[in-house]
Amino acid sequence: xxxxxxxKVTQIGNSVGVILPKEMLARLKxxxxxxxxxxEVPDGVTLRPYDAEFAEQMEVAREIMKEYRDVLRELAK
Numbered sequence: 001x002x003x004x005x006x007x008k009v010t011q012i013g014n015s016v017g018v019i020l021p022k023e024m025l026a027r028l029k030x031x032x033x034x035x036x037x038x039x040e041v042p043d044g045v046t047l048r049p050y051d052a053e054f055a056e057q058m059e060v061a062r063e064i065m066k067e068y069r070d071v072l073r074e075l076a077k
Contacts, residue, residue: 007018025031028049035050037058048054065072 005021005024007020009016009018020028028036028047030036030049037048037050037054039046039048
C-alpha cells in the first residue's frame with residue numbers, strides 16, 4: 001500500500017529538512033538518531049531505514065560505477 005503525504009521543507013538550524021510524521025516513522029521502524037537512505041528511482045525517490053547489507057551493496061555499486069564511469073556514460077547515450 002502506498003500513501004502520499006505532503007511534507008514541507010523547513011528551516012532546521014542552519015540547514016533545511018522535512019519532518020516525518022510519527023505514523024511514517026512507525027512504518028519505517030525508525031526513530032530519533034536512526035539513519036535513512038534516500039534512493040533515486042525512475043518515478044521519484046524511496047526512503048528506507050539503514051540496513052547494513054543494503055549499505056554494503058550501495059558501496060559496491062558506487063565502486064563499480066566509478067570504475068566503469070566512461071562505459072556507463074557511453075551506454076547512457
